[in-house]
Amino acid sequence: MKPTTKNINETIKQIKEYLVLQEQLKAEIETLKTQCITYLDEHAIDEYLCDEGKITYREVLSNRFQSTAFKKIHGDLYKAFVKPTVNMRFTCN
Numbered sequence: 026m027k028p029t030t031k032n033i034n035e036t037i038k039q040i041k042e043y044l045v046l047q048e049q050l051k052a053e054i055e056t057l058k059t060q061c062i063t064y065l066d067e068h069a070i071d072e073y074l075c076d077e078g079k080i081t082y083r084e085v086l087s088n089r090f091q092s093t094a095f096k097k098i099h100g101d102l103y104k105a106f107v108k109p110t111v112n113m114r115f116t117c118n
Contacts, residue, residue: 040117 028036065073065082072081096103 037117044117 061080062082065071065080071083072079
């Protein structure tokens with residue numbers, strides 16, 4: 026079906042409504058996560074398992090490459106390994 030002005034306007038309206046719902050759900054999820062973390066902290070545990078599932082809250086160590094610092098020190102080498110990429114971005118405001 027070819028989009029028309031009327032149905033694309035409705036589609037944009039729906040996207041905006043769903044984006045609002047998405048933000049509300051994200052906030053609710055964060056609230057629930059905070060409750061779980063509080064429970065784990067209060068019981069001095071880092072994992073809880075029940076019939077509904079499992080939650081964990083643990084420290085995770087990761088090593089990240091400091092590209093900005095590397096670029097300042099080794100600019101030519103940085104440029105030699107930079108690969109431009111192109112992608113399409115959709116926005117709805």
